[in-house]
Amino acid sequence: MSEHDLFGESPSQRKSSSSNREGRVRVQRAERRQVEFRPSCLDDALPEEHRARVLWDAVEELDLSRFYEDVAAREGSAGRPAIDPQILVSLWLYATSEGVGSARELARLCETHDAYRWLCGGVSVNHHTLSDFRVNKGQALDELMTQVLGLLMHDGIVRLRRVAQDGMKVRANAGAASFRRQRSLKECFRQAREQIRQARKQLDSEGGSATKRMSAARLKVAQDRMNRVKKAMRRVEELRQIKTNEKEEVRASTTDPECLVMRMADGGYRPAYNLQFATDVEGRSIVGVQVTNKGNDQSQMEPMLAEIGRRTEQLPKEYLVDGGFVKLESIEKAAACGVKVFSPIQEARRKDIDATKPKKNDGPGVAAWRQRMGTARAQEIYKDRAATAERTNADLKTWRGLDSLPVRGIGKVLCVVLWSAITFNLMRWAEYAT
Numbered sequence: 207m208s209e210h211d212l213f214g215e216s217p218s219q220r221k222s223s224s225s226n227r228e229g230r231v232r233v234q235r236a237e238r239r240q241v242e243f244r245p246s247c248l249d250d251a252l253p254e255e256h257r258a259r260v261l262w263d264a265v266e267e268l269d270l271s272r273f274y275e276d277v278a279a280r281e282g283s284a285g286r287p288a289i290d291p292q293i294l295v296s297l298w299l300y301a302t303s304e305g306v307g308s309a310r311e312l313a314r315l316c317e318t319h320d321a322y323r324w325l326c327g328g329v330s331v332n333h334h335t336l337s338d339f340r341v342n343k344g345q346a347l348d349e350l351m352t353q354v355l356g357l358l359m360h361d362g363i364v365r366l367r368r369v370a371q372d373g374m375k376v377r378a379n380a381g382a383a384s385f386r387r388q389r390s391l392k393e394c395f396r397q398a399r400e401q402i403r404q405a406r407k408q409l410d411s412e413g414g415s416a417t418k419r420m421s422a423a424r425l426k427v428a429q430d431r432m433n434r435v436k437k438a439m440r441r442v443e444e445l446r447q448i449k450t451n452e453k454e455e456v457r458a459s460t461t462d463p464e465c466l467v468m469r470m471a472d473g474g475y476r477p478a479y480n481l482q483f484a485t486d487v488e489g490r491s492i493v494g495v496q497v498t499n500k501g502n503d504q505s506q507m508e509p510m511l512a513e514i515g516r517r518t519e520q521l522p523k524e525y526l527v528d529g530g531f532v533k534l535e536s537i538e539k540a541a542a543c544g545v546k547v548f549s550p551i552q553e554a555r556r557k558d559i560d561a562t563k564p565k566k567n568d569g570p571g572v573a574a575w576r577q578r579m580g581t582a583r584a585q586e587i588y589k590d591r592a593a594t595a596e597r598t599n600a601d602l603k604t605w606r607g608l609d610s611l612p613v614r615g616i617g618k619v620l621c622v623v624l625w626s627a628i629t630f631n632l633m634r635w636a637e638y639a640t
Contacts, residue, residue, distance in 0.1 A: 248323060249324070258300050265292055268353055270295060274291055297312060299628065305605055307612050309340065340622065351624055367523050372591070374602075377609075377611065378479055379613060384462075405425035409425060437464070438460050441463045466499045479498070480497070480501065490597075526549070532551075534569075538569045542571060562580030602627075
C-alpha cells in the first residue's frame with residue numbers, strides 16, 4: 207500500500223499535526239467592550255399586529271381632552287413640556303393588559319422592553335409620574351369608561367339585552383395587624399400628634415437645606431399618619447352604628463381605614479374591597495363598575511343598575527344575578543323600571559310549599575319573578591350568568607392584575623379597577639374590529 211492512506215493523511219502529516227497540538231490554542235474569544243453602531247428604529251421593533259400598536263390605535267380614536275386639562279405647561283409660558291397624556295394612558299392600558307400593576311416595574315419596562323419603549327417613543331417617564339397619573343385622574347377615567355362603552359354600543363357589540371352582575375373580593379393593601387379598636391386608635395393619635403410636634407421642632411431648629419428637607423419629609427409622614435388615624439376613628443364610629451351586636455368588637459385599619467375584613471372565597475378572613483362588575487352577555491364587555499367596602503352583595507343590584515343607566519342612558523332588559531344579590535325590594539324596583547331579574551329562589555322550609563308561587567305580601571314584580579324562575583326557559587337563561595360574569599372576574603383577577611390591590615383608599619382603588627375595565631373593553635373592541 208502507498209505511503210498515503212486511502213482518503214487520509216500521510217504519516218509525516220499526522221506527525222506534524224500531533225506536534226502542533228503542543229502549542230497554545232488559537233480560538234476566537236468573546237469581546238463585549240467593542241463599540242458597535244447599528245442602525246435602529248423604534249417603529250421596526252414591533253410587528254404590525256402587536257397588542258401595543260392595537261391599543262395605541264384604539265387610544266388615538268378616543269377623546270382625551272379631559273386628561274389634557276390639568277397640564278400646566280402651555281405655549282408662551284416658561285417651563286419644561288409635560289409628557290403627552292396619550293403616552294401615559296397607552297402605557298397603563300398596555301401594562302394592565304399584560305398584568306403589570308406596579309409603577310416601578312412599568313418604569314423599568316419602559317427602559318428595557320421594546321413594546322413599552324415603542325409606546326414611549328423616546329419620551330422618558332419615571333415611576334412617580336406613572337403612579338400619580340394612575341390614581342389622580344378619577345373623573346377623566348370615569349368619562350373614558352363611558353366613552354369606550356359608547357363606542358361598543360355604536361358598533362353593535364353591546365346591546366344590553368341581557369346583563370350579568372357578579373362581585374369579587376380582592377385583598378386590600380392593608381395588614382391584618384393594622385386593625386385597631388377605639389382605645390388603641392386614641393393612643394395612636396396621641397403618638398402621631400407627638401411626632402408632628404417633634405418634627406416641627408426639628409424643622410425650626412435645623413439650618414441646613416438638606417436637613418430641612420429631611421425634617422419636612424418627616425413632618426409630612428407624621429401628618430399623613432395622623433390623617434389616617436382620624437379616618438380610622440371615624441370609621442369605627444360608622445361601623446358601631448351598623449353593627450347590631452354591641453358586644454362584637456369594632457376595628458378599623460390605620461393603613462387603609464376604608465377597607466374591611468371580609469370573608470374571602472377560600473373561607474379565610476382578610477382586609478379587602480368588594481369589586482362589582484356588570485357584563486353584557488352578548489358582547490362580553492363590562493358595562494358597569496363599582497367598588498364597595500361592604501362584605502355582602504345583597505344591596506348591590508340597585509346601585510349597579512343606576513350605574514348602567516348613567517353610562518348608557520338605558521337599562522338592560524334581562525338581569526342575571528346569583529342568590530347573594532336577592533333582595534325582594536330590589537327586584538320590585540327593577541321590575542318597575544322594566545328589568546326582568548333572573549336569580550335563584552330560596553327553597554321553602556316546608557317541602558309542601560312551592561317557592562315559585564307568589565306569596566301573599568309579594569308585589570307584582572316579585573310575583574312575576576317567582577313564576578318566571580319556575581320555568582325551564584328561565585333556568586336556561588340563568589346559565590349565562592356564570593359563563594359571563596364569573597369569566598369576566600376570572601380574567602380580571604388572573605390576567606389584568608386584580609388579584610390584589612396596590613393602592614389604598616376606595617377612590618384610588620376605583621381608579622385601578624377602571625383601568626382594568628377600560629383595558630378589558632378595548633381588547634374586546636379590537637377583537638371585533640379585526
